[in-house]
Amino acid sequence: xxxxxxxxxxxxxxxxxxxxxxxxxxxxxxxxxxxxxxxxxxxxxxxxxxxxxxxxxxxxxxxxxxxxxxxxxxxxxxxxxxxxxxxxxxxxxxxxxxxxxxxxxxxxxxxxxxxxxxxxxxxxxxxxxxxxxxxxxxxxxxxxxxxxxxxxxxxxxxxxxxxxxxxxxxxxxxxxxxxxxxxxxxxxxxxxxxxxxxxxxxxxxxxxxxxxxxxxxxxxxxxxxxxxxxxxxxxxxxxxxxxxxxxxxxxxxxxxxxxxxxxxxxxxxxxxxxxxxxxxxxxxxxxxxxxxxxxxxxxxxxxxxxxxxxxxxxxxxxxxxxxxxxxxxxx
Amino acid sequence: xxxxxxxxxxxxxxxxxxxxxxxxxxxxxxxxxxxxxxxxxxxxxxxxxxxxxxxxxxxxxxxxxxxxxxxxxxxxxxxxxxxxxxxxxxxxxxxxxxxxxxxxxxxxxxxxxxxxxxxxxxxxxxxxxxxxxxxxxxxxxxxxxxxxxxxxxxxxxxxxxxxxxxxxxxxxxxxxxxxxxxxxxxxxxxxxxxxxxxxxxxxxxxxxxxxxxxxxxxxxxxxxxxxxxxxxxxxxxxxxxxxxxxxxxxxxxxxxxxxxxxxxxxxxxxxxxxxxxxxxxxxxxxxxxxxxxxxxxxxxxxxxxxxxxxxxxxxxxxxxxxxxxxxxxxxxxxxxxxxxxxxxxxxxxxxxxxxxxx
Amino acid sequence: xxxxxxxxxxxxxxxxxxxxxxxxxxxxxxxxxxxxxxxxxxxxxxxxxxxxxxxxxxxxxxxxxxxxxxxxxxxxxxxxxxxxxxxxxxxxxxxxxxxxxxxxxxxxxxxxxxxxxxxxxxxxxxxxxxxxxxxxxxxxxxxxxxxxxxxxxxxxxxxxxxxxxxxxxxxxxxxxxxxxxxxxxxxxxxxxxxxxxxxxxxxxxxxxxxxxxxxxxxxxxxxxxxxxxxxxxxxxxxxxxxxxxxxxxxxxxxxxxxxxxxxxxxxxxxxxxxxxxxxxxxxxxxx
Numbered sequence: 001x002x003x004x005x006x007x008x009x010x011x012x013x014x015x016x017x018x019x020x021x022x023x024x025x026x027x028x029x030x031x032x033x034x035x036x037x038x039x040x041x042x043x044x045x046x047x048x049x050x051x052x053x054x055x056x057x058x059x060x061x062x063x064x065x066x067x068x069x070x071x072x073x074x075x076x077x078x079x080x081x082x083x084x085x086x087x088x089x090x091x092x093x094x095x096x097x098x099x100x101x102x103x104x105x106x107x108x109x110x111x112x113x114x115x116x117x118x119x120x121x122x123x124x125x126x127x128x129x130x131x132x133x134x135x136x137x138x139x140x141x142x143x144x145x146x147x148x149x150x151x152x153x154x155x156x157x158x159x160x161x162x163x164x165x166x167x168x169x170x171x172x173x174x175x176x177x178x179x180x181x182x183x184x185x186x187x188x189x190x191x192x193x194x195x196x197x198x199x200x201x202x203x204x205x206x207x208x209x210x211x212x213x214x215x216x217x218x219x220x221x222x223x224x225x226x227x228x229x230x231x232x233x234x235x236x237x238x239x240x241x242x243x244x245x246x247x248x249x250x251x252x253x254x255x256x257x258x259x260x261x262x263x264x265x266x267x268x269x270x271x272x273x274x275x276x277x278x279x280x281x282x283x284x285x286x287x288x289x290x291x292x293x294x295x296x297x298x299x300x301x302x303x304x305x306x307x308x309x310x311x312x313x314x315x316x317x318x319x320x321x322x323x324x325x326x327x328x329x330x331x
Numbered sequence: 332x333x334x335x336x337x338x339x340x341x342x343x344x345x346x347x348x349x350x351x352x353x354x355x356x357x358x359x360x361x362x363x364x365x366x367x368x369x370x371x372x373x374x375x376x377x378x379x380x381x382x383x384x385x386x387x388x389x390x391x392x393x394x395x396x397x398x399x400x401x402x403x404x405x406x407x408x409x410x411x412x413x414x415x416x417x418x419x420x421x422x423x424x425x426x427x428x429x430x431x432x433x434x435x436x437x438x439x440x441x442x443x444x445x446x447x448x449x450x451x452x453x454x455x456x457x458x459x460x461x462x463x464x465x466x467x468x469x470x471x472x473x474x475x476x477x478x479x480x481x482x483x484x485x486x487x488x489x490x491x492x493x494x495x496x497x498x499x500x501x502x503x504x505x506x507x508x509x510x511x512x513x514x515x516x517x518x519x520x521x522x523x524x525x526x527x528x529x530x531x532x533x534x535x536x537x538x539x540x541x542x543x544x545x546x547x548x549x550x551x552x553x554x555x556x557x558x559x560x561x562x563x564x565x566x567x568x569x570x571x572x573x574x575x576x577x578x579x580x581x582x583x584x585x586x587x588x589x590x591x592x593x594x595x596x597x598x599x600x601x602x603x604x605x606x607x608x609x610x611x612x613x614x615x616x617x618x619x620x621x622x623x624x625x626x627x628x629x630x631x632x633x634x635x636x637x638x639x640x641x642x643x644x645x646x647x648x649x650x651x652x653x654x655x656x657x658x659x660x661x662x663x664x665x666x667x668x669x670x671x672x673x674x675x676x677x678x679x680x681x682x683x684x685x686x687x688x689x
Numbered sequence: 690x691x692x693x694x695x696x697x698x699x700x701x702x703x704x705x706x707x708x709x710x711x712x713x714x715x716x717x718x719x720x721x722x723x724x725x726x727x728x729x730x731x732x733x734x735x736x737x738x739x740x741x742x743x744x745x746x747x748x749x750x751x752x753x754x755x756x757x758x759x760x761x762x763x764x765x766x767x768x769x770x771x772x773x774x775x776x777x778x779x780x781x782x783x784x785x786x787x788x789x790x791x792x793x794x795x796x797x798x799x800x801x802x803x804x805x806x807x808x809x810x811x812x813x814x815x816x817x818x819x820x821x822x823x824x825x826x827x828x829x830x831x832x833x834x835x836x837x838x839x840x841x842x843x844x845x846x847x848x849x850x851x852x853x854x855x856x857x858x859x860x861x862x863x864x865x866x867x868x869x870x871x872x873x874x875x876x877x878x879x880x881x882x883x884x885x886x887x888x889x890x891x892x893x894x895x896x897x898x899x900x901x902x903x904x905x906x907x908x909x910x911x912x913x914x915x916x917x918x919x920x921x922x923x924x925x926x927x928x929x930x931x932x933x934x935x936x937x938x939x940x941x942x943x944x945x946x947x948x949x950x951x952x953x954x955x956x957x958x959x960x961x962x963x964x965x966x967x968x969x970x971x972x973x974x975x976x
Contacts, residue, residue, distance in 0.1 A: 110590040114684060380814060658817065
C-alpha cells in the first residue's frame, strides 16, 4: 500500500530580519512521516509545538516569513508521486479541493461573511465537478442530506448558523468533491463536547465511505484515542514518537507521550495530576541534543549531546529517545 | 458503532432547534429605527444650534440687516416693514422667547424663511431650490467618482503590494489629500484659468445658451462642471485610497481569504468576491460619516468656480447681509446632509448582511 | 522615548519628512518674534516689490514685507490650530473615555450625541456664526466654536480603545478595589489613549487650520490679524494674480502646503507605529 502523503526530512523555518538582527524559528525541524490509503493519521502535541506550522507546510499554505528550507512533501493520488513544492501553479490549483482538501481551525470565520453558503460551494467545489448545473446541485444537496444538513443551509449567511452547524457545513464543503486526502486542523476545538462527538462521528463516517486518508491535528488526546488509526507526537517541531494509536496508548515509549496520556482524566482515578516542569522550548533557540531533555524525568547525559533519531523499536512503532531504545521491549 | 449513530446524533440535533433552518433576519426594523432616531437627533440638535447662534449676540441682527438693506437705497417703507416683520417672526427679537422658539420651528418645518433681502421679493426657499440641484449634482458626480475610483485603486494597491504604478498612485493621492479643498480648487483655477485656459472657470453652463436637452448644451454643462468635479475628486480620492488599501491589507490575512486560497479558488475571484467585497462595507460606513465634510468641501469649491450652487449662494448672502438667506441655507444644509446620511445608512444592509440580523 | 523617535527617524521616511517640514514651519513661526515691523502695520515698505536680497519674499500691495508677514501669519495660524486641538482633545477624551467605560444605555446616548456632530455640516454653521457676530468675533472665539464642533470623530476612536481596555482584567480589579468610575477612567485608562491622542492631534490641527484658512480667504474672519488665509484674502482683494504679484499668493500657499503635508505625514507615521500589525509589516515580518 503506497503512501498517499510522504514527508521526507521536512524543514520549515520562520526567518525574520529586524534592525539588522536575523532570527530563525525552527517550526518544523526534520520531520519524516507517511500516511497510507484509507487511514486516519493523528498529530498530537501541545500549543506552540509546531504542529500548525507542520500541517500548513504539508498543505503548501505557508507564507513568508515561513519558508521551506529543506526536505520534501510528496503526494500520490493514484497516478504517481508528485512533489508538492515543485508543482506548477495550475497543477496545484487542479489538485486543491479535488484531491487535497483542508478543514481549517476555527469555523468562526472561514466562510466569506458577506456571501451565502451556496457561493462557497460554487467557488470551491463547482470547478472540480463535471456535469450540468442541475447535476451539480443535485450532488451537493445529496451530500448535505447525507450529512444530515438541510439544503436550506445553502441560502444562509455564515453568521446565521450556529458554531456547530458552521463546522458541519465546512466539513461538507471539504468533502463534497470526495478528495483522497483531507487535512483537518483542530476541527473540534472550538465546539462543546456534545457537538464535538457528532462532528467526529461525521468525519469518521465520511472517511470510511470515501476510503480517503486524513491527517487529523489536535492537542486533545482523547479525540486521538477515539478517532485515529495511527498517531504521531510532535514536540518542539520534531516528531518524537509514531505508531498505531492502540500501540502508542498501550505502550508509550517516549516520556513526553507518557505524560500526555497520563494527563487524560479517567473515571475513578483520584490521583492528583502532575504538570511537567519547565515550559516548551523557544524554537528560535532550542536546547541542544534532544529538545525535551530539560523537562524529561529520564534524561541521561547523551540526551544533552545528540539529537536522537527516530528508531523503530517495534513493527510500525518509532520513537526518538535513547532511553527508550535501550530498554527491553515488552512484546 | 454506526447502528447507534442515529440516536446519538438526535440529542445534539435537538439541542440546535434551527438545525438546517436560519436564525435572525427580523431585526432590520430595529436597525432602521436606530438610523431614523439618529436622523431626528441630528436635525433637532443642528437646528437648535442654528437658533442658538441667531440669538448669540446682543446686537439685533434684524436691525443690522434692515439698515444694511436700506443703505442700498430705494426700498419702499412698506417693503421695509414687511421685511422687519418677517425677520422678526422668523428669528427676531420681538415677543416672548418661548413663542419665538416655536415660531422658528414652525417656519423651518414648512421651509418658509421669508423673502430674500438681496433678491427681494423672491422667497429664500425659491433661491435655495434653484441652487440646491446644482450642488446635489456636483456632489453626486464627484463623490461617486472619488469614492469608486479611490476604493478601486486603493484595493488593488493593497492586494498587489509590489506594483510600482499603484505605489506611485498612492503617493500622489497622499500628497493631495491633506491640502484643504479651497487651496486645491484655487490651484486648479490658476492652472486651468490662467496658465492653460482650456476649461471654463465659472458658471454651470455657457451664459449665452438656453437650457435644453441638446448635445451642445449637455457638452457645455459637462465642460463647466469639469473643474469643480476634478477639484473635488482630487481632494477626496486620497482618503478613500488609503482607507481601502489598509483594509485590504488586513483582509488578505483573514481566515476566509486564506481558506479560499487553500481551496484553489482563482486569485481574481478571491480579489473581487472575498477581499474587495468585504472591504467595501466599512467604506460605505465611512462614506456616511464623511458626507458632512464632503458637503463642506463642495460648497467651498463652488465659491471658487462660481458654480451656482448652495455654496456660492451662501457666500454671496453673507456679503450682501442677507440674513434670511444665510439662515435658510444653513438649515437646508443640515437637513439635506442628514437625509443623505440616512439614505446611505438605509442602503448599508444590502452590502453587509450581518447587519440585517441586528 | 527618545530612542523611539530616533528609530522612527531612521526607518520611517514619512516620519522624517514630516518632522523636517514641521520644523521648518516652526522655525519660521518663531522668527516672527524678531520682526522689525508690527504685523498689523501697513505701508511700511515700498509695495509690490518682487523677491530680492532686501525683501526675501517680496512685498505686498499693502506695503508689507511678505517674509515677516508670513512668519507672523504662521505663528498665529499655528497658535489657532493648537488652541482648537487642545480644547477639542479635552472634549473628545471625556466623551470617548466615559462612553467606552459606561457601555450600555449611557454609551448609546453619548454616541447618539457624538454622531450628530459627525454628520452636521460645520461650514454653514460657522458662516452663520460669523454673520451674526461680525466684528465681535475674535480669532480666539472662532477657535472655541470650532473646538466645540470638531471633537466627535476622535471621540469615537478613543471610545474604541476605552472599550477594549475596559474588557481587561485590571479594570475589574480596580472596581473591586473601590475606585470610582472617574478615578478608573482617568488614572487607569487614560495612559492607553495617549498615543492615539497624539496622532489625532495632527489631523485635528490640519482640519482646523484648513477650515480657518477657508473662512479667512472668504473674508469671514478677523482679517486684520495676519493669518495665512488672511494673506490670501488680501492678495485676492488686490487682484494679485492679475497684477502679476504672484509671490503674494505663491509663498503663503507653499508654506501652508508644507505645514499640512508635514502634519499629515507625522500623523500617518504615528498611526502606523501605534498599530502593531503595520509596524511588523514594515520590519519585513507578517504577511
